[in-house]
Amino acid sequence: MATEAGPTASEYIVHHLTHLNTTGAAQKNIVDFGVFNLDSLFYSVGLGLFTVFLLYRAAQKATSGVPGRFQAAVEILVEMVSNQAKGIIHREESRRFVAPLALTVFVWIFLMNAMDLLPVDLLPRIWEAIYGAAGGDPHHAYQRVVPTADLNVTLGLSIGVLLICLWYNVKIKGFGGWVHELFSAPFGKHPLLAPINFLMQIIEFAAKTISHGMRLFGNMYAGELVFMLIALMGGAWVAGSGISGPLLWIGHVLAGTIWAIFHILIITLQAFIFMMLTLVYIGQAHESH
Amino acid sequence: MNLTSTLFAQLVVFFILAWFTMNFVWPPIVKALDERARKVAEGLEAAERGKHDLELATRRSVEALREGKEKSAELLAQAEKRAAQIIEEAKAQAKIEADRVIAGAKAEIEQESLRAREILRDQVAALAVAGAEQILRREIDAKAHDDLLHTLKREL
Numbered sequence: 001m002a003t004e005a006g007p008t009a010s011e012y013i014v015h016h017l018t019h020l021n022t023t024g025a026a027q028k029n030i031v032d033f034g035v036f037n038l039d040s041l042f043y044s045v046g047l048g049l050f051t052v053f054l055l056y057r058a059a060q061k062a063t064s065g066v067p068g069r070f071q072a073a074v075e076i077l078v079e080m081v082s083n084q085a086k087g088i089i090h091r092e093e094s095r096r097f098v099a100p101l102a103l104t105v106f107v108w109i110f111l112m113n114a115m116d117l118l119p120v121d122l123l124p125r126i127w128e129a130i131y132g133a134a135g136g137d138p139h140h141a142y143q144r145v146v147p148t149a150d151l152n153v154t155l156g157l158s159i160g161v162l163l164i165c166l167w168y169n170v171k172i173k174g175f176g177g178w179v180h181e182l183f184s185a186p187f188g189k190h191p192l193l194a195p196i197n198f199l200m201q202i203i204e205f206a207a208k209t210i211s212h213g214m215r216l217f218g219n220m221y222a223g224e225l226v227f228m229l230i231a232l233m234g235g236a237w238v239a240g241s242g243i244s245g246p247l248l249w250i251g252h253v254l255a256g257t258i259w260a261i262f263h264i265l266i267i268t269l270q271a272f273i274f275m276m277l278t279l280v281y282i283g284q285a286h287e288s289h
Numbered sequence: 290m291n292l293t294s295t296l297f298a299q300l301v302v303f304f305i306l307a308w309f310t311m312n313f314v315w316p317p318i319v320k321a322l323d324e325r326a327r328k329v330a331e332g333l334e335a336a337e338r339g340k341h342d343l344e345l346a347t348r349r350s351v352e353a354l355r356e357g358k359e360k361s362a363e364l365l366a367q368a369e370k371r372a373a374q375i376i377e378e379a380k381a382q383a384k385i386e387a388d389r390v391i392a393g394a395k396a397e398i399e400q401e402s403l404r405a406r407e408i409l410r411d412q413v414a415a416l417a418v419a420g421a422e423q424i425l426r427r428e429i430d431a432k433a434h435d436d437l438l439h440t441l442k443r444e445l
Contacts, residue, residue, distance in 0.1 A: 021293065035293040044299060048306045055314040062317045064324030071321075078318045100315035101307040108306060152292060156299025160307075163300075 018142040044147035047111040088283040106275040112147045113267030149220040158213035168285040414442045
């Protein structure tokens with residue numbers, strides 16, 4: 001970045017916030033379903049495979065004897081998720097699918113969030129080198145390494161949860177029962193109230209899903225941005241004159257350390273919140289109004 | 290924050306991962322956990338049982354020890370009593386024996402003295418006859434006076 005004829009601060013940020021997508025350039029429209037963000041897909045699928053690989057290994061070696069550290073760690077996770085699921089979803093048959101789902105969600109989102117703790121320039125720089133070596137223009141070598149800081153990823157997950165909620169709504173209440181509930185709750189059965197009820201239900205589903213995805217996205221996006229600003233501060237020390245240069249460098253180290261430590265809490269908490277909300281929303285789908 | 294088809298890809302990946310976890314990850318781990326919980330419960334139960342058994346055994350051993358002590362004390366007392374009895378019996382036996390021996394000796398002495406008296410009587414008689422013979426030789430025929438002498442001897 002700010003080494004030779006480096007980019008300005010805003011150019012640096014914009015560069016870092018641009019996805020590597022199938023068009024090869026920054027996306028123009030807000031919504032464009034002709035585009036795939038290759039970086040988000042690569043990291044999320046990669047980390048997803050890593051998640052199931054880890055869990056699968058633990059499951060393969062799971063014994064009822066004395067557990068090793070790795071097995072014990074996975075068991076702690078499983079117990080935690082299992083207990084939460086038991087507290088929220090009372091239907092045993094549903095838990096058989098929902099509890100593993102929640103476990104996957106937790107571990108996967110935690111790992112995707114944890115990509116934030118890598119130095120912001122590390123993977124993009126490596127990609128720039130590869131891209132440049134392959135004959136591309138390094139200035140167009142975009143790379144974003146935190147999949148959960150991509151709204152597509154988080155909304156994809158929350159829409160997945162929405163679909164599961166709809167599925168259980170139909171499964172538990174029957175299609176007729178569910179439609180009946182759509183028009184009769186929350187205000188009660190009355191022909192005049194039916195449209196209002198339906199509107200409220202639609203708003204509720206939409207709000208749940210969007211807030212579910214947006215919450216995670218917002219936290220991770222903001223966290224990523226703060227890391228970039230800290231990196232910019234450190235990068236500015238080359239340009240700084242006199243005492244300000246070293247001070248900026250020390251500031252980078254201090255702020256980076258503090259923010260990264262704080263971020264350990266945030267990534268865990270956000271993964272946990274996403275998992276809990278997944279369970280809560282699916283649990284709500286089991287209850288009649 | 291632009292929306293793209295990444296969203297749909299993510300959706301599909303999400304379901305595949307959840308499916309995988311449900312089928313290959315969750316069941317073995319939960320099974321192992323349940324199994325372990327069962328084993329731990331069994332172990333705890335066994336430990337409890339062992340503790341109980343130990344308590345029982347301790348109580349039994351204390352009981353046995355006490356019983357043994359009691360028995361040995363009893364035996365000791367019995368033995369002492371028996372010993373005293375034996376001594377007593379031996380004393381009585383010895384006394385009886387001694388009495389018997391003394392009585393035998395007394396009887397023998399009696400007999401002996403009787404016999405001695407008999408012999409003495411004979412000898413005195415013989416001596417008297419001899420004396421008388423000496424005296425009478427000159428005047429009496431021994432044969433003629435035999436009856437007389439015999440009578441004399443019997444009266445002595």
